[in-house]
Amino acid sequence: MSIKPARTRIAPSPTGHMHLGTARVALYDYLLAKKTGGQFILRIEDTDLKRTVPGAEQEIMDGLRWLGLQYDEGPDVGGPHGPYRQTERRDIYQHHAKILVDKGHAYPCFCTPDHLEKVRQEQMKRKENPHYDGTCRNLAPDEAAKRIANGKACTIRFKMPHEGATVAHDHLRGDITTENKQLNDYVILKTDGLPTYHLAAIVDDHEMEITHVMRGSEWLSTFPLHVNIIRAFGWEEPTWVHLSVFLKPSGKGKMSKREAAQAMKDGYSIFIKDMQDLGFTPEGVLNWSALMGWGVAEDDVMTVGQMVERFTIASLTPSPAAINFQKLDHFNATHIRLLTTADLAARLKHYFTCEGLNVNDDVLLKMIPLIRERLTTLDDCISFGAFFFKDEVAPVAEDLIAKGLDAKQSAEVARKAYQILEAQPDLSHERCEPPFREYVESSGFNAGQVFGILRVAVTGQKVSPPLFESMEIMGRDVCLRRLQHAIGMLEKM
RNA sequence: GCCCCCAUCGUCUAGUGGCCCAGGACGAAGCCCUCUCAAGGCUUAAACCGGGAUUCGAAUUCCCGUGGGGGCACCA
Structure with a gap:
């Protein structure tokens, strides 16, 4: 389309937290500049000395970098038209x-x-x-x-x-x-x-x-x-x-302090600095905000590169858009699934480490395919996969009792499971699953009951990635140990 | 109060006079798959704010309402 290189600018004032609206304008600026082979510029509009807040400028620069919207000219990178701070x-x-x-x-x-x-x-x-x-x-x-x-x-x-x-x-x-x-x-x-x-x-x-x-x-x-x-x-x-401006989720009025606080309670935010902590990816945030005010007929999941290809200012829309956080979840989850395992691993390690867990890189790489499509936000990796990196798990006693069974029956299942596992030379899931299927057949218990007890015993939780694949990664010794512990718990009930 | 902007499913949107009894996505509902939770597949419900006008023909053009949003600073 445009033949002439465009020079665009994002010109925020450092008066508070960088919010979604700024990010979205910056994205469009960036897309137009990249598409036309032009430049994207950051200019700080700090002429209101009374309202300038310390650190806000840094937050803007950090935010743009986190999003991957690197500017060609700006206060901290210089450029031929500086200075880039109005004061x-x-x-x-x-x-x-x-x-x-x-x-x-x-x-x-x-x-x-x-x-x-x-x-x-x-x-x-x-x-x-x-x-x-x-x-x-x-x-x-x-x-x-x-x-x-x-x-x-x-x-x-x-x-x-x-x-x-x-x-x-x-x-x-x-x-x-x-x-x-x-x-x-x-x-x-x-x-x-x-x-x-x-x-x-x-x-x-x-x-x-x-x-x-x-x-x-x-x-x-x-x-x-x-x-x-x-x-x-x-x-x-x-x-x-x-x-156009962003409206609050109800569509009634623009985003306010009150709404921002409510969003935070629900695990969302309109401030860019919060996005990483909440487990959102730059890809997800960008894709999401891009589509509030930009009409794309179909195939709306896009990387920044694809956005650059498809972007035109003619396809921008003038009407106000209500913020929809459910859609953020969707784009975030979708982009997580698009990430390579190595990339996801690097990002997830941050969250596991913040949780105080000791991450084994080999295990991390192996468990990612198991949890990837279960993640909505990156920090969901904790609830799905923390047990991979813990020495011991602490199941809730009641969870060890399968639905429809009592403690005694559950203990029986657990003991049998231990025997089956112990007889396995290794825990490859292809080898490990069939004997359990046979046990389900012969015992009269159903798969949900047997696998459920095993799941809680070994992972410590009722919801987990696929059982046998998980056990294969955890290894025989860990599984046996945890199962033994669960048997003990059940026998005391 | 005055000025300006906007108006398609609940939400984000496609649509530039016939291809539209309006397409996609999120969300919702149902089914399939299934060791939990997801993911995935299939299906369903769901909209052109109202009224005039122009035209053979309007979601698409014009006017008037109505509704929503923004602004009216030695703030950005």
Whole structure:
């Protein structure tokens, strides 16, 4: 499709945890850049000093790397258009603000926050739309210069035309027309000398030669402002794509703190930093978030490579999407099954180790085919396979009693099982299973009862990977020992 | 209140005027497989927000409602 290499950017502000929405925009940015042979850039929008939280920037970089969305240019990797942190680009914004003032597209404003607030209150009382009243809009230039010389603090406001309408073009939504009188004279440079988003993003996107701006639809209302600023500079516009927002699972309203907390209780999260701990894979998270806002007709299980091949901005959807965590589970489980054994082993080892288990790599490699299709999240490996790495297991006594049998009968089954096992030179499952089948036939007990007792005795749990394959991996000695222990438990009941 | 955006199964979506009594996926239900739990296979239920208009013909175009979302800061 696109022949021209695209330069895209993810431009988060370091004001909190990196969330799903950021990850999804970053993914689309990444896909477009890779598909066209362009670059994907990380820019930190930290112009609000009051809201910047320590560590947030690092969390963003870690999050992108964990997801595998490595940026070509960014604060910690450099690049030809740096710096990539807006607080380090102060001079650039001041310079550009001055250009706008000189061209008559912006003006200094000496109104104090108190005054502004008072005006706002009065407007609301009169049921008017809150907006800047224009006090400083027509201040004589020499009067403004005098005040500045006297050390009066000022902001710079963009001078929106009062007449006519602005037509801004969004790639997904078409032309968006707004009456200019609806627009405000927004502050573009604050008294602290730092720009607001409106100036900073526009200047940076131009300076960094960004060709496609993908961002949340919350920017739609100031979209005409941004377009006006670009036109005031006389610059070429990027292609704009305003993505939809994520709604909470109920579909009623956007994700809130409350919803985020609820998700956490259910074992899910909207924060990228939590995903690994919860056992999610980058592949699963990416595939899942990609499809909220991107319409794919069929074959929706995709690796990033496949996404790159298939991605087009034309197939993005403009409507809001409700988050569906069940679908995350599905994509996560599916991608786990797609992983190679060696890859899965490396990832699973982390969880076993965190659980305090001593991992035998040989056993790990052998048990993975047994548990792979049983995993929804990576940390499920603990509940399915921890017994492989424990010295002893501790079955619940009642679980050793098979359904329909009493303790005495169960003990009898266990003793017989021990005899059968003891008679086996090795525990290959092909060799081991037939004698047990014969026992089931001759004893009158059913397979569920016999295998159930054996399962609980040997694995310590009622639910496990396939029994005989598991025993083969555990080895004869371990199985015999555990079975002996279970017999003891049953005989005491 | 004002402005802007959005609208197909419960959810994510395909669909760009006839190929659609609307396709896929998740979830749900049932069956098969089966040593537990999964995975897998097969099957079923499930949607074009409402009303006008354009047209031989509309899920698809236009208008009006309604509903949902976003914004109205010296925050991004």
